[in-house]
Amino acid sequence: MPPTHHRPSLVAVAHGSRDPRALSTVLALLERVRELRPGLDVRLGHIELNEPLLTETLTGLNGAPAVLVPLLLSRGYHVKHDLPQAAAAAPGGEHIRIARPLGPHPLLVEALCSRLAEAGWHEEDGTSRSAGVVLASAGSRDPESAEDTRRMAQLLGERLGGVPVVAAYASALAPTVPDAVRALTSRGRHRIAVASYFAAPGLFATRSAAAAPWIAADPLGTHPALARLLLHRYEEARTRPYAVRRHELSAA
Known part of the structure; x- marks a missing residue:
């Protein structure tokens, strides 16, 4: 493996x-990333609400090359x-690449299944005619974001043995989580789990x-x-010959 300082x-x-749990969770996640890739310069920037803001983090790089890896699970306004815009405005913006959002990806299916198992989901639930899952996500008006979430619901259902998995949203789109629960109940599914498709609390x-x-x-x-996926998206973007432009993100 090449030296990470290059x-x-x-x-x-x-x-x-x-x-406040969100920031502490993200910081702990990035510590996992550093453990997996010692010597790699790993930094954090926020779009809003928390410090450091992305603009501050990029300014602190002083024009050095960077890859922005969104801790976002689908395509949408922030990614596109x-x-x-933040990269273009930053010092040395021509040396900044932007990775794809985390989802959809099989590593997220692995994490979702693990979290469901921790909550009490058992392998036999995947073959039960009374079980169902609601994949709860933030929601976005961008149609590609909804497409990505539905794809994750499909992948999760396949991994769980064919149990119905319904994508639902906490904002912007329908169905809501309660609506998705009612829809599954109407199909005779009464053991309904909610899979939390959120990066942090x-x-x-x-x-x-x-x-x-x-x-x-x-x-x-x-x-x-999730830590492995962050590094995977980083490597994908790092090996591209040119910085990602907006039209490329829209087509990714």
Whole structure:
């Protein structure tokens, strides 16, 4: 493996949250990333609400190369617009690449299944005619974001043995988590789990969990698969010959 000091910095971009657990979770996740890749410069920047803000982090790089890895689970406005704009405005912006959002990806399925198991999901639930899962996510008006979330629901259902998994949203889109629970109940599914498709704790994750009629999994948080996925997205973007432009992000 080449020496990491020759590599661009990994700047993890979190949305930001008023819930103090979100920041502590992201910081712990980045410690996992550093353990997996000793010597790699790993930094954090927030889109809003928490410090350091992304603009401050990029300024602190003093024009050095970097890869922005969004701690976001699907395509949407932040990935397509906010990150390219921040990169373009930063010193040495021509040396900044932007990675794809984390999802959809099999490593996220691994993390979701692990969190469901921790909450009480058993392998035999995947073959039960009474079980179902709601994949709760933040939601976005961007149609590609919803497409990514539905794809994750499909991948999760396949991994769980074919149990129905319904994508639901805490904002912007339908169905809501309670609506998705009712839809599954109408199909005879009464053991309904909520899988928390959130990178960290926060208001949306808490509300979604409260709507679970059976079990609710924790957010992805510091799961080892998430740390591996951050590095995977970093390497994908690092090896591209040119910085990612907005039209490329839209087509990714």
